[in-house]
Amino acid sequence: MAHVTYPPLDTLKPVATDLWVVDSGPLRAMGIPLPVRMTVIRLQDGTLLLHSPTRYTTELHRQLSKQGPVRHLVAPNSAHWTMVKDWQQNVADVMTWAAPGLRKRSGVKRSAVRLDRDLEGETTTGWPDELEQIDVPGIGGFHEICLFHNPSRTLILTDLIQNLEPRKMPQLLRPLLKLAGNDAPGGRAPRYLRAVVMLKGKPAREAALRLKALQPERVIFAHGAWFETDGSDRLEKSLDWLLPADRYKQVTSVVPAASDLSSGLAKSSGGSLVTSLCSLRLAFPSGHLFPGKPRH
Numbered sequence: 001m002a003h004v005t006y007p008p009l010d011t012l013k014p015v016a017t018d019l020w021v022v023d024s025g026p027l028r029a030m031g032i033p034l035p036v037r038m039t040v041i042r043l044q045d046g047t048l049l050l051h052s053p054t055r056y057t058t059e060l061h062r063q064l065s066k067q068g069p070v071r072h073l074v075a076p077n078s079a080h081w082t083m084v085k086d087w088q089q090n091v092a093d094v095m096t097w098a099a100p101g102l103r104k105r106s107g108v109k110r111s112a113v114r115l116d117r118d119l120e121g122e123t124t125t126g127w128p129d130e131l132e133q134i135d136v137p138g139i140g141g142f143h144e145i146c147l148f149h150n151p152s153r154t155l156i157l158t159d160l161i162q163n164l165e166p167r168k169m170p171q172l173l174r175p176l177l178k179l180a181g182n183d184a185p186g187g188r189a190p191r192y193l194r195a196v197v198m199l200k201g202k203p204a205r206e207a208a209l210r211l212k213a214l215q216p217e218r219v220i221f222a223h224g225a226w227f228e229t230d231g232s233d234r235l236e237k238s239l240d241w242l243l244p245a246d247r248y249k250q251v252t253s254v255v256p257a258a259s260d261l262s263s264g265l266a267k268s269s270g271g272s273l274v275t276s277l278c279s280l281r282l283a284f285p286s287g288h289l290f291p292g293k294p295r296h
């Protein structure tokens with residue numbers, strides 16, 4: 001079976017000037033393996049920012065230190081914060097930035113992870129000038145803070161796009177990807193997360209327009225094959241469910257399409273809409289789908 005993840009793991013991989021990714025994982029969500037990725041940015045002052053930190057290793061820390069001192073950790077949504085504490089314990093003088101409302105989550109409180117400041121826009125004291133923040137809100141207090149690295153024209157998302165390659169997943173799980181709607185090559189947010197964001201209404205749609213207007217050269221995100229080229233075009237396609245368009249298209253992109261229901265797991269389980277949606281919950285129970293249940 002092919003690797004679910006993108007080896008080599010836990011090692012710096014250059015993307016552009018002052019920009020790297022680190023592939024890691026697999027995460028386990030109810031036994032389902034998922035690849036995960038963090039993005040590393042070297043700021044204009046020479047320090048490093050880790051977006052959505054993945055697991056800490058001394059070797060990775062050593063590689064990072066060659067590029068500059070780690071000074072910023074970013075927990076960009078209610079799911080991607082659980083590795084932050086390990087980094088805090090191993091890196092001196094590091095500032096942790098958190099998505100709005102993250103510090104109120106019960107799991108976060110229990111963990112006693114230190115969240116120094118909330119991500120509230122570029123005017124926040126101490127926030128790097130070259131990084132634009134775009135807040136994509138959802139219901140239930142969900143926020144995903146997207147970053148735009150102006151020098152490299154790179155958009156950095158977390159769960160707002162997932163592009164999981166079926167060939168890398170165990171065969172039995174592949175129908176679930178189709179059902180969730182986060183399968184490559186045209187990955188999107190899983191349908192449940194789309195609903196969470198779409199139900200927020202105008203603020204979410206306006207955030208999507210702001211993302212589109214950035215016209216990024218590339219788009220990096222936490223799960224699956226990121227968009228190395230044609231960033232702007234692929235972003236627009238992957239956000240078609242959120243960008244203001246005809247209402248019919250938006251509704252059908254959230255509810256599994258008829259073709260999905262007649263294939264894979266849905267077919268084997270009778271093909272009912274209710275069964276399919278329940279299957280989504282079982283298949284993708286991690287915090288990146290359910291705002292109240294942070295997991296990684």
Ligand SMILES: [Fe+2]
Pocket residue numbers: 079080158159222223288
């Ligand atoms: Fe996630």
